[in-house]
Each structure stands twice: as C-alpha cells, then as structure tokens.
Amino acid sequence: MKPDIKDREYMYRLIIGQLFYDGHQQIAVNLANTLGCSAPAPPPSDKLFRLVSIAKQFVEESDYNGDDNKANLFETISSGLDLEYDADVQPTSPELSEYETVYMTLHKAACRASAFNLDGSLVATGSADCSIKIMDVERILARDKEHRDRDNENGPDAHHPVIRTLYDHVDDVNTVVFHPRDAILISGSNDKTVKLFDFSKTAVKRSMKSLVVCYLNIL
16 A cells, blocks of 8 residues: 555655664755655654664564465554654653762751852851751862761861851751852851851851841731
C-alpha cells in the first residue's frame, strides 16, 4: 500500500528528528527547508530508530520462515505501527547530579541557609540553633577521612575547616550573605533582626551592627 501525503510527511519529520538526535543539525535544517516542512522541527528523539528496529524484526523473521510466509506475516501481527504524529515532549526537569559528602559541620539543629563568598574560598551556614558557622573551603577539601574521624570540632585544630562560630540571634537563622569586598557577613533571622558580623576578628562572636525589622499592619 502506497503511503499517502500525510504519512510521507510524518516519515520525513521522523528522519529530520533522527538527524537532530544524531547531532546533524545543519543537515536536518537543510532537509526540512528542501521538503518545505512548515511546522517546527520535531524535538530530537529515537522514535525512527525504534520503528526501524521493529520493522527489521519483521523482515528477519520472514526471511527465516521463507518466502511463502511473507504474505501472512503481517496478517498475524495484532498491532501495527502508529504513524500518527506524536511529538516527543521536551524534558523540563534538570539533569540528575551526583552529590558527595565532603564535610559535615556540627549544628545542633537543622541548617536553614548557606552561602559562599565572592571568590568561593569561604562558606557560611546558618542554623535553627541560632548559630552561624564560617568554614574555609580549602581546609574542607584537604581534610581527609582520618582527620574527620579523629578531630573534635571544638578541640584545638589549626587546620579545622570551621574558622568562626557566631552567636547573636535568638531564633532560626534563615539567610546568610557575604559582603562582596569586606570581611563582613550579613545574616537574617526569624527574630526579626538583620545582623552584620566582622569575621576578620578571631575573638569576636557577636555582631557589630544590628537592624530590627518592624512590620506595620495597615488596614
């Protein structure tokens, strides 16, 4: 049976989609322009490959059974190929990522926020235990499993990743941001305050400035 115009157009579109799938974008675009396909090019898929694989099974089976069975082969198949155009849906979710635990700092409650400084050398975490910890990224990466198992976070360790632990909030710390130039960390909390910490001073654990956020209910 000779395919009609609609079937031929769909098969052409499958070929164009297969070319896109194999990475031959320019050839696919040229073919679409030559055939005058007005509709947008189908998204890359392996649909044509799957259809050819199914058809190849029919041909191989008919060759195995002999020429006498070729005419009856397709009559015994209960399902055929659906040539109705059904474009594959482009995935919208991001690609899966692999995560590796390098270091775990000790907060007494859940971590609510984290942020890197501008050059990525420091990372800060804010927790529901009202504390903030600032860590040196190079020390985190250099710290092997033996050190992680042996050392205590509160013990004397010049190479410990946690370089500052800051306490000045009385409720969950839900945001932390580094100043782009100065050694200042800005934090926000459910206690309705915004605090600025100068972490260049090793002995200071309290904020140098505090802003109180007020909410006005206007009816």
